[in-house]
Amino acid sequence: MDFDQPPVVRVTAEPDRLDDLAADDWPMTIPAVAQLVRDGLDLPKGVTFLVGENGSGKSTLVEAVAVAYGLSPEGGTTQGRHTTRATESPLHAALRLQRGLAAGRWGFFLRAETMHGWYTYLEQNPRGPGAPADSRFHEMSHGESFLDVLRTRFDSPGFYCLDEPEAALSFSSTLGLIAVLDRVVGEGGQVLCATHSPVLAAMPGATILEVGDWGLRRTTWEELELVQHWRRYLDDPRRYLRHVLD
Template structure:
């Protein structure tokens, strides 16, 4: 119950979205025996394609392919794997080695949709903010703020436009209240019909984004799940119910 294969995106209209679908390029098929196609979710994406609605959340364990998928989407949209906007893609620093996946994929774009985008990833966020401060007049001194405060400042400044917003593990900089504020910003954008959101997360709170289609990445591939059925939700519920059952295994003897 609460699970189905993730090729289609439901009944929501997608014609005006920045990205309607991600699919393999017929002229450049990927080698299914080489990484990252050896990951079941990536292989499924290549085999079946993936339709995207107004909001999509990807959840799964480390190494399941979440970041690989969102980085590929960002690259195909013209965004740097380092993070930033369509106009600031060269500002970030310290990106990981580029995946070959974008070279085997193509986007189906919405008719007349915005081509502006923003890729926010925790690993390179501070370098991107530093570049923004050097170039944008009257910007608040975000470097004097806490990590989470500066993160939310950027959300407030930049997430007020139409376009595609791709976020990779945004919860890493945020407290519980900060994550709740993030979900509020994203939900308002989606509800207003101005933006399309794709988020990769470990957070059950972020995964509860209202109206989002939630896909769990695992050895089973890309599977659409109800929030209540997500492994991460079950694990956190179990931990909060009885933390000692888990902590006794990590304490030194």
């Protein structure tokens, strides 16, 4: 029996939990979501990137898996249950996660759009006596606060969900994030990340799933539409800008 398994081995949908997910309503109208519900999704060890256009469903999938794991839909750990306004889809309630044998239960959801609320939650719910105080995230720049979260929260083997973490990061800081994810994986952690960043998606050894009208398909960094567009744009920006500005 293989005891060296990641925190989440496979994601499937339970048929008897699909009552709130009509086939002709969002999010089931998203091809990637429909494919997950129909076929399930295997999550390998290491890092898995979901890459695709806005509206392709990558963030919806990461959110649903994170919440099904026990993480707050607005970010944070399995121990924090803050919320401001519930906007998550009902997909998480239909999902069943096959947990890895002997894998830890620690997890963290880094969601770029809601981290401000999580910082406020930490201020209002400080750590107990003897625990190190949290950083004053609201007094930092957006990027600095993200980097401090990576330093202080990505420090245990577990399941890490990230939704477009590059939104606050410079080029060099994105490279630093790759180093953090590599350390997390080396310590036995597992990562599921939605991203628009060709820099982040180039992480060696990562699994890349391209998300689009076709649903989910495994691909390579070189074959990503995202990478091909960026290459052509950087080679000649006018090729794209003339269609936007004319």
